[in-house]
Amino acid sequence: MKPFDYERADDTDGAIATVSDDPTATYLGGGTNLVDHMKLGVAEPGKLVDITKLPYDFVETLPDGRVSVGATVRNSELAASHVIRQSYPVLAQALLAGASGQLRNLATTGGNLVQRTRCAYFQDPSTPCNKREPGSGCSALEGWNRHHAILGASEHCVATHPSDMAVALAALDATVVVRGSNGQRRIPVTELHRLPGDEPERDTVLEHGELITSVELPAPSVSARSTYRKVRERASYAFALVSVAAVMEVDEGTVRDARIALGGVAHKPWRAEAAERELRGTPATEENFRRAAEAELEQAESLRDNAFKIPMTRNTLCAVLRELTREDRA
Template identity: 70%
Template sequence: MRPFEYQRADDAAGAVAAVAARPGARFLAGGTNLVDHLKLGIAAPDLLVDVSGLPLDTVEELPDGRVRVGAMVRNSDLAAHPLIRKRYPVLSEALLAGASGQLRNMATTGGNLLQGTRCLYFQDVTTPCNKREPGSGCSALEGYTRNHAILGASERCVAVHPSDMAVAMSALDADVVILGAAGGRTIPLTALHRLPGDEPDRDTLLEHGELITAVDLPPGTYSRSAYRKVRDRASYAFALVSVAAVVSMDDGGTIGDVRLALGGVAHKPWRAARAEDILRGAQPSEDNFRRAAEAELESASALGDNAFKIPMVRNTMVAVLRDLTGRPADV
């Protein structure tokens, strides 16, 4: 057991100040990720600042039609919230696909976004891992790669981001509200997470001491949306591949707008921008769906054990788009 100090935050500004002042300090919310890492010896903070009691646990509609989700809203509560179920079904579906009921009851919105991108080698302290010990090497490159990245990876890290919720929020063009020692800022959720590059130990663009206080969902009702997750078992498993899709149709039957995000394939939720560009204004046909998926996968690179992910992404994306546009499967 490594000793650490514990402090319960009275307000968000005080929590930020406490963590920003100490390089070894960490925020503690639901603890579903951090506590595991403490037990495994991966994380060793000298101070934990508990933010779980802060009044950031509401879901409210803002005057401009956006919906603000407090960072301390529990995953179960968010998935069941009537406003979320009605306006953002893709988000509710993604949340219910994640973890287990017990974990969803504890996990928070902010904490879910900040889950560490990891693989089994990261969690095994006896193996080299650039995320855990920068410069030590990546054991996965010559090891077990079935669950690893096919997009955006580097020679330093091939792990994939585990969150289901973040994939859905990426497809919704959500914004993240952040408070730091220098003040507040808001960034697109698609800009929050980063690819590994030469610094795989950095999962996000947050500076030390910055705290997510809320997520803003866009105005409107996104009833033509869905989340599909392919995994090894029916529950309590990370995605091999997942697809979050939001579609709107023009009066003439063409695709007006489409937003696609992929999970289980990259170090961050992967926004499928190439596929979106091909599909906007196109007829909802099987050929167009496949063409869009193939364009997105042009830069995909398999590691051996995970080559199956490439056709799995294509087929899952096509199936979701077919369902959302009402297009029957080609015989």
């Protein structure tokens, strides 16, 4: 690890100015991903600006019913928050499916969103990786790619985004509030992360120095049901092979609304718009679920080791839809 300066920020604007003015500087939240990457030599910041003492440790319901989650709220706190458990179970479940108790006590909301892929080649500086070292080549494309993308990948990068939380936020249509030296902007979470294209080194649309300050959840719908299903070979403490977050509104057996996001299949939380289109206004039947899943996966492309993700995603999506539309569901 290269030596670096450390400073603990006590005001937001100062922190943003410090990082914006120094191309080697970056923000430190819980550190669970950044410190790991610094040890591996994947990240080599010259300065860390610790933002964990900034005033973003809140989960509050806004007057219009939306819920605002501060960027430094720890994953464990957020999952335990009553408003999240009651009104956004998909989010609580996604958080609880991620990492371990110890890591969730460190990891922050903002940090979780900007965590980077766990592609083994990305994390190993002794192998080529376009995301880590643009132009060096993608080792996963023809290497070990069991955990890699089946949707939206490019010839330059086939990595997947590792977050569970972000998948739930995508299904919830959350908005990310970001501050930079030019002020504040709001980004739909589905537009925060990028597909790799020919710039796989850029995970998100954030500019250097921009800081996520909070995430806003739309006011909960009383009639919506939501859930998060994560498939992994170890029963806990493992990244998703595939995951499905879904928020459904069903009225007398007909799907009124469906918002579905997939994890473990793409460079970003994958909003399954094709599946949603197929489902809206149709009867909640096994046949329609399958048609919707297949519509989404029509564009899927598999690599040497990850072809199983196509049937696994299809089956998992169908199972989730089945569960959320079950008549007897409390």
